[in-house]
Amino acid sequence: WGAMEWRDTGSNLVTTSLSDASNYQLEAVYNSNPNYLRINPFIDKSHSTSLDNSKDEYLKYLYQLGRQAIVYNQVALNNFAAQLVESHKGD
Structure with a gap:
């Protein structure tokens, strides 16, 4: 793979991991399911x-x-x- 091919894969990985981390943090802050609804x-x-x-x-x-x-x-x-x-x- 060349550098440009890694760029697309890497940016998708970064956006997915940021979304997952935000979801985890918000669930922890809002005490999980009863107080938090996430729609993806x-x-x-x-x-x-x-x-x-x-x-x-x-x-x-x-x-x-x-x-x-x-x-x-x-x-x-x-x-x-x-x-x-x-x-x-x-x-």
């Missing part, structure tokens, strides 16, 4: 290394990805919201 939509491989891409096409892709994640995770989001409301009723 699948990002198409052609977009996965576009960390600093601010082109309209990519922003539209991210917007649609977010909308899709809401639809696919509607039950989990509703349950989580209800749990948060219930846990803060006495506040």
Whole structure:
């Protein structure tokens, strides 16, 4: 492998490991499952290394990805919201 081929693999490894580390830390801070919900939509491989891409096409892709994640995770989001409301009723 040449240096340029390692760049793509390395950047994917870095972004994945950063995401996993953030997830671990947030679970620890928020005392795991009851207080923390993470939704990880699948990002198409052609977009996965576009960390600093601010082109309209990519922003539209991210917007649609977010909308899709809401639809696919509607039950989990509703349950989580209800749990948060219930846990803060006495506040």
